[in-house]
Amino acid sequence: MLSQQLLNGITLGATYALIALGYTMVYGIIQLINFAHGEIYMVGAFVGVLMVSVFQQGLLVSLVAAMLACMIMGVTIERIAYRPLRRSTRLAPLISAIGVSIFLQTLMTKIKGPQPVAFPPVINDALYKLGPVEISKVQIIILIVASLLMAGLHFIVKYVKIGKAMRAASEDYDTAALMGINVNRVISFTFAIGSALAAAGGVLVGIYFNSVSPFMGVLAGLKAFCAAVLGGIGSIPGAMLGGLFLGVAETLGVAGGFDLYKDAIAFTLLIIVLLFRPTGLLGRPIQRKV
Amino acid sequence: MDSIFSMFLNDYYIQVLTMLGIYLIGALGLNLITGVTGQLSFGHAAFLSIGAYTSAILSLKLHTPFGLAILAGGLMAGLWGVLLGYPTLRLTGDYLGIATLGFGEIVRVVFLNMTITGGALGLAGIPRNTTLTVVLLVVILSVWAMVRLENSRFGRSLVAIREDEIAAEAMGVNITTAKITAFAIGTFLAGISGGLYAHLIQYLNPSDFGFLKSFEFLTFIVLGGLGSIPGVILGTSVLTLAPEFLRFISDYRMLVYGLLMVFMMIVRPRGLLGGVQLRRLFAKKNVQQTGTSASGGAN
Amino acid sequence: MGVKYMTKTILELDNVTIRFGGLTAVDSVDMKIEEGTIRALIGPNGAGKSTIFNLITGIYAPTAGEIRFMGNKINGLKPHVITKMGIARTFQNIRLFGEMTVLDNVKIGMHCRTCTGFLGALVRSPRVKAEERAITEASMEALKLMELDHKADELAMNLPYGEQRRLEIARALASRPKLILLDEPAAGMNPQEKQTLMSMIRKIQAMGLTIFLVEHDMKFVMSLSDRIAVLDYGRKIAAGSPAEVQRNPAVIAAYLGKEVV
Amino acid sequence: MLLEVNDLHVSYGAIRALKGIFCQVGEGEIVALIGANGAGKTTTLRTISGLIRPQSGTITYKGQPITKMPPHQIVSLGICQVPEGRRVFTRMTVLENLEMGAYTRKDKANVKADIEKVFQRFPRLAERKSQLAGTLSGGEQQMLAMGRALMSRPTVLLMDEPSMGLAPMLVQEIFSIIKEINQAGTTILLVEQNAHMALSIANRAYVLETGEIVLSGPARDLANNPEVQKAYLGE
């Protein structure tokens, strides 16, 4: 059932891609490995649960609410924990991000308890037959929402001025400012978008796996980071491709009977890809001009 | 020696200090790779685990003497450091980071599935040979070695690579050899650290050496001050002791710990002792020394 | 020094070409540099001068042609090997080891002339100590030559621009090269500093080194060089003594704009 | 006065780079700032652009204080800078770099025309339109930095060593461009090592030494000042 596995892989990959997109955007601009990104995704999932269970909202409202809440959170985190470190060594904000991550994870454990919470039913899941494959409603929704969000993002970055400003700021804050770019705003904007995407990913994954926990962000963040690097740092189509690649590789690895080595397979592939394309799948090769 | 320690310190402090020492050895190794040479490694825990399992298995299965087992663990980790380093060190920056991270996860999964390592059940019953005295000796030896390296022709070439690879190469530094040597030494220390860990905790489980552990080591050296040996010592101490000192706030411990990391980083963006090198602490003295010896030579 | 009169070729470019995608940055360039001379390479911006330096030092490999240093083919070799053979350089965009001291920067230059590995560093035998002392002394000497010895303990990144340029030269000298390539050494310096630099370069020549130099300051180039080659769009359009080149109409049209006095 | 700098003090940590700078730039003027390496010329320009926060002192533009304004707002007032060391966006193409220069402009049609104008001025750039700026030669990057600044149609243009690394013919070209845009109404504050050229086109000039203004006056007078000749003109 290769096509079925492929579909499962793509669905998984689409959620990786959503998280990876936020990762790669932030990463592309301030070269920060935003360790707290996974935690934002986790919080997004919890906001989704809250909206559905306490406020009795439907999927769309919950999704938007989670995205908004995480936008605010992402921007705030950047203000407090990363902005003061913008001009220090690259690894400094990484450590601060790890601190934020520990903080958020512990805070969530305090608030919601450490147990996983089931995602309350928002859609009645049905299975559809599509030729040789079965696709569930959740899968369809994930694929649609993810594609829409990615298309929207692509549009912003490619055709809207702020997209170009992002690239300029990613190279040189000062010179970008000398072009009249409000660098702080660009960075806040990036965090807002990135966090919103992560929140969307959180809600969708929560629905897909029917489980939300304070610790769900750790591995997801890691996978997203890998997907972002695999695709090529800062490359938005790269993050999508990287996410899909990782999702499919994992699923097919399992399908091929290498279940125990699932993670190892994904990472081995990743290393092999990097050895052949040292700047990721869609990363521009480094130019050695001196 | 250990009995002298236990006269002044209770077992809890001894345990905590021993653990600190073990982490310090690993952190010094990572500092050489990442802090001094500038090569990002997110897979340091893997080398700890290689050292830990190697030495533990030698102790358990072959009853290898303690010192020998530890050394073998270090060498095995160093060997894998070279094997990994050879193909991946041509990657730069985060791409190298990811490759090492991937390696770390692969190692973990492999240990999880090997029979000799006990798989997911872990490896128990390792003799408790690691004492504070042993660890202290190794720490002193490592610090001494690192200070010597830092102030040598070899150490300088590593820093040069960190600062500007192209210029270093143009000045005649064989960057591949230098990087691999740094990797070998750094991972060797990780292996030693892992071996001591195994013989202290007496139980090994692959899940204890995941990527979070690797990032923990990175935190030690960045917060202390990349490339600074006093910084590594301070950073590792603060971060391993803080969770213990913070026990009095009980339930808010990890919340505070997380905030503390953010706060310390914001206050000292280059790390607690960023840019401080042992040699520079004594810089004045040194300059005078070279001055006198130079003039002595001229006479 | 008698060296000047021996017309031995130290560096030879034979039909060297490099392409980047569709762009031919250096196009079939031939050149011969005699030992002990000062040779300048001039030409409009983007003519391929820095690229030629990158080719000689092994940062790029030529698409075609051959580069020989003291009779040995060097294209295809790694940069550090080429440095060890005796070619050192400075960079147009300064590339110092910013967080290292001035002295340590120069010591790195000595890297290829010394041999202590990490084991030696640990053991620190008398031989190693002697070597380290020799490194320090030689490095201080190079700094003195470039008049930077009083800044030995400062971090390289804290130096003003002009001093950074001189430090690059000191660092290159420390590798005991036979040939030194200087890429716009006078850029960003004021006239007085340029004067000082000129005399320093003459001193270096007097030590028996060959100097190959790219520079846009014509006064600097004309008064310093023995011979000049002119590049335009990757091709050598002229070569000769400063006087000849200055009068060459092609050079005036492509580069000088008007005759320089 | 269009731009006024009053008693400006700037430090980098312990290093005091500016120790009370006073200078003025009148509308339509070309003002040159000359001085040795490390005198503080770049620091002055960066402080005016808002990239560095001064310890004390004020900067006013058209009488309005801009000392505490963020750089992008200062740019939108019409004060633009050609930064030292080129600082092109290396991972963007030549064309994209020029577009970034016009970031604050809304008139798309005119932007296109201005890009063409830059290409006419620097044909070399036109040839390398879609090359990544990072792979340009040093001089080509300098041209690009210059072209990029022109794209913003500034009221005041701050230029930090625009002739560095340029071939002699282009140096002349650059100075004639500076004159030309000045005549078209742009006020210019020029920092140059090439004091000779700078003084020849400037109306007025200031001489900076270790963070202080030591001399100022009409450019011609300074060019004839023996001290200046000895120190900065190499005569």
Added chain:
Amino acid sequence: GCGGGGQEKKAAEGDKAAAGGDTIKIGFLGAKTGGHAAYGVETLKGMKMAAKDINDAGGILGKKIEIIEEDHGSKVSEGTNVTQKLITRDKVVAIVGDPTTGITKAAAPIAQQNKVVLLSAGAVGTGVVEIGDYIFRDTLLDAVAAPAVTKYLNEKLGWKKVAVITSMNNDYSVGLTKLFKEALAANKMEIVAEQSIQDGDQNFAAQVTAIKDKNPDGIIFTGYYTEGGLFMKEARKQGMKAVMVGGDGLLSDVLMKMGGDAVEGSMVYCGFAADEAKAGEKTKKFIEAYKAGNNGALPDMFSAQGYDAVMLIADAIKAAGSDNPEKFRAELAKTKDWIGVSGTITFRENREPIKSPVYLLEVKGGKFVVKDTVDVK
């Protein structure tokens, strides 16, 4: 040689504490943060409830119980630090924890060396009590549960022929299958079909086809919930009627999510389930108290076993008339048919617990409900 002196000193300190203190300190070793926090937090809740109950009733030996709680953040190294701290600084007489096998194995040698009782309220892996005579646990072991459940299937449900499904790449499944096979043989039940799967498989058509014709009375499935759910789905699709039985590897809502209607009637055993209807007096009280303190949430296995752990220790202290671990350890080891909230506990000679009853849960209307409890002797 050096270590010996330290140990003697410790024992002396322990005595002093035991004699002098006016509270009896019991340490909690577990995670309140990090990946294992779910287990630790619940264990601690149970422990605190037990301490409260004891203290409200006047304490033991005239002393109050005090729970010293420490968090190790789910890290092994911190786990050993915590163990040392509890023993050396807090001078606890016993430690309850860790809920996971891994950290228990790292902590147990320290407790053993210092002669402090360590009772894990969650570790189920092998090689725990073997560490030494101060090490105990009060969990339901598969070695106890599998035979009991098999017997129940045979006697109460009349199963004679079963199919056994094992996930070959899962240690737990392979081990459990072995236990079930022994029990099946002991009950003279017939294995009519045996099939293997892999964790992560999603397509079980072949395996189901292979067992369908053998018409088993039921399916013994030793793997995890995901595969279990999918497997049953395939079984129903092919028209099989037999229900599935398995261990607590199947115990997750994901089972229903994956299996839907196909897992209705499936049975899962576990060490404790909050079932007010069938619970004994003590358990009922515990559930009530827990609900009152936790907004109506039901206690899980960890809180019940944490509660029992403290109670077991308290009773041993009472029986020994001393809170010196060297003395009450022996009493603890003698525990027999002790009634706790999670069931009846007997320690075998090797201190491995025999717990009764085994809770047999059944999927009904998409939820786990207690079907029956199976007593173990």
